Amino acid sequence: MNNNTAEPTSEMVEALYRAESRRVLATLIRLLGDFELAEEALHDAFRAALEQWPRDGVPANPRAWLVSAGRFKAIDGIRRRARFEALDDDAAEKIAAPDDPATWGSEDIEDDRLRLMFTCCHPALPSDAQVALTLREVCGLTTEEIARAFITAPATLAQRIVRAKTKIRDARIPYEVPSPDDLPDRLESVLRVVYLVFNEGYSASSGATLTRHDLSGEAIRLGRLLLELLPEPEAMGLLALMLLQESRRAARASPTGDLVLLDEQDRSLWNRDQITEGLTLAEQALASRRFGPYTLQAAIAAVHANAPEAAATDWSRIVRLYDLLAQAVPSPVVELNRAVAVAMRDGPAAGLALVDAILARGELADYHLAHSARADLCRRLGRNAEARVSYQRALALVQQEPERRFLERRLAELQI
Amino acid sequence: MKYICLGYYNEKHWEALSESERNAWMDECFDYDDVLRQNGHFAGGEALQGADNAVTLHWKNGKVAVTDGPFAETKEQLGGILILEADDLNHAIQLMSKHPGVRNGPFEIRPAADLTEMVRASEQRRSKRN
Numbered sequence: 001m002n003n004n005t006a007e008p009t010s011e012m013v014e015a016l017y018r019a020e021s022r023r024v025l026a027t028l029i030r031l032l033g034d035f036e037l038a039e040e041a042l043h044d045a046f047r048a049a050l051e052q053w054p055r056d057g058v059p060a061n062p063r064a065w066l067v068s069a070g071r072f073k074a075i076d077g078i079r080r081r082a083r084f085e086a087l088d089d090d091a092a093e094k095i096a097a098p099d100d101p102a103t104w105g106s107e108d109i110e111d112d113r114l115r116l117m118f119t120c121c122h123p124a125l126p127s128d129a130q131v132a133l134t135l136r137e138v139c140g141l142t143t144e145e146i147a148r149a150f151i152t153a154p155a156t157l158a159q160r161i162v163r164a165k166t167k168i169r170d171a172r173i174p175y176e177v178p179s180p181d182d183l184p185d186r187l188e189s190v191l192r193v194v195y196l197v198f199n200e201g202y203s204a205s206s207g208a209t210l211t212r213h214d215l216s217g218e219a220i221r222l223g224r225l226l227l228e229l230l231p232e233p234e235a236m237g238l239l240a241l242m243l244l245q246e247s248r249r250a251a252r253a254s255p256t257g258d259l260v261l262l263d264e265q266d267r268s269l270w271n272r273d274q275i276t277e278g279l280t281l282a283e284q285a286l287a288s289r290r291f292g293p294y295t296l297q298a299a300i301a302a303v304h305a306n307a308p309e310a311a312a313t314d315w316s317r318i319v320r321l322y323d324l325l326a327q328a329v330p331s332p333v334v335e336l337n338r339a340v341a342v343a344m345r346d347g348p349a350a351g352l353a354l355v356d357a358i359l360a361r362g363e364l365a366d367y368h369l370a371h372s373a374r375a376d377l378c379r380r381l382g383r384n385a386e387a388r389v390s391y392q393r394a395l396a397l398v399q400q401e402p403e404r405r406f407l408e409r410r411l412a413e414l415q416i
Numbered sequence: 417m418k419y420i421c422l423g424y425y426n427e428k429h430w431e432a433l434s435e436s437e438r439n440a441w442m443d444e445c446f447d448y449d450d451v452l453r454q455n456g457h458f459a460g461g462e463a464l465q466g467a468d469n470a471v472t473l474h475w476k477n478g479k480v481a482v483t484d485g486p487f488a489e490t491k492e493q494l495g496g497i498l499i500l501e502a503d504d505l506n507h508a509i510q511l512m513s514k515h516p517g518v519r520n521g522p523f524e525i526r527p528a529a530d531l532t533e534m535v536r537a538s539e540q541r542r543s544k545r546n
Contacts, residue, residue, distance in 0.1 A: 171527040172417055174504040
């Protein structure tokens with residue numbers, strides 16, 4: 001692969017950057033023991049590649065070349081600084097030598113990527129920092145891109161990332177895959193971050209657009225990577241859940257950006273490939289018998305995906321799955337969803353009794369979906385005055401524009 | 417690396433325990449402290465008397481004001497500190513997760529700060545002053 005012209009090689013370096021920069025970064029962080037240093041080294045290594053490859057040709061193992069170039073650049077940098085600041089020169093010596101690149105299987109590198117994920121999602125970091133750091137370091141999104149996606153000022157987001165990196169260094173959060181004893185808890189925190197990213201893209205918590213496709217796509221990519229590196233049932237369940245939700249994207253919003261509920265969606269718009277993959281993964285995860293909340297939610301989404309039309313939905317199975325989910329993760333939101341499923345199975349009166357009991361406990365008093373669920377059940381029972389009050393309550397709490405328009409439409413229909 | 421572990425406890429909850437319950441729990445805690453000692457992880461520690469016996473100094477209007485009680489009015493009070501020798505934060509979390517004290521109130525794990533540089537700089541400033 002010897003190129004005589006600079007043009008094709010610089011394109012190749014760019015493509016290599018997109019494909020490999022996160023892998024190289026993950027390994028450099030392990031070798032250099034510092035995020036900032038590793039990022040500088042990564043850019044130095046690619047700069048060196050742009051200079052040398054057009055002249056000398058592309059090395060046989062570009063990834064290994066980039067890692068060792070990055071490492072040497074970092075050692076150079078440390079030595080230079082040490083001379084200026086008259087500090088000890090040991091820092092450069094302490095940098096771990098990489099294992100012989102010739103013997104590198106892809107395994108070591110994949111381990112580094114897993115280390116990176118677990119470190120970015122360490123529970124000692126604040127939740128919003130875990131999300132930002134994962135998108136920055138594992139997905140390679142720029143600070144500006146992340147800030148735009150989360151409607152945050154870039155400066156705020158940059159600061160959040162810097163603080164997290166400082167904490168990793170100063171509190172000595174190790175760069176490692178947790179021991180088997182700690183793995184279930186720690187995996188949960190990685191899965192939570194991936195799902196948070198997905199949900200932020202799937203249903204933006206505020207703002208004018210219903211979906212921010214890029215983030216959901218990024219979360220699915222993360223989910224695939226995680227499952228590839230760590231084939232645990234819940235990682236499988238989460239990927240299944242995301243694929244099954246994502247499969248309905250085209251049907252979830254009308255051409256004018258309005259919300260379309262599940263029972264009114266045009267099911268021919270559902271993405272069949274994503275459904276097939278999601279269903280297979282969900283079945284595999286369930287068969288493992290070591291599944292948790294993500295697999296159960298995927299199983300619920302699978303029931304919908306399997307129904308050729310809304311009326312054919314197996315609501316009894318959905319209620320049973322919600323029972324299991326409520327046992328696994330007791331939460332009023334799960335109970336609310338179960339109540340809606342009961343209403344579909346046994347009629348709106350049965351559902352309303354459950355929703356009222358949940359609302360009476362107060363935890364969901366400020367949750368707009370609890371009030372809109374109640375409103376919908378009252379509407380179906382013909383109790384329009386009550387429905388109106390609940391729609392108004394939901395409207396006062398809702399933050400997302402398409403959801404607001406949906407509630408207003410429902411309220412207007414009642415007034416006719 | 418040293419990690420300072422601040423063990424909090426809920427005074428009301430503690431007072432509600434019977435004497436034999438308290439003893440059993442204390443014994444468990446001391447047993448585990450011994451395990452930490454044997455393995456070279458126990459780098460020091462002190463239990464604290466109740467928050468009633470505490471005094472807080474504030475800087476107020478240019479002079480020191482003395483008030484009773486701990487600074488923070490919280491349900492949980494600092495009950496003791498333990499200085500832990502651990503490889504890294506995960507190791508510290510692992511060691512303290514097994515400490516029986518964590519069942520009676522939260523443990524805050526704070527990495528010890530290395531002030532060597534600051535002390536050196538301060539020594540330089542002070543020697544110039546003299």
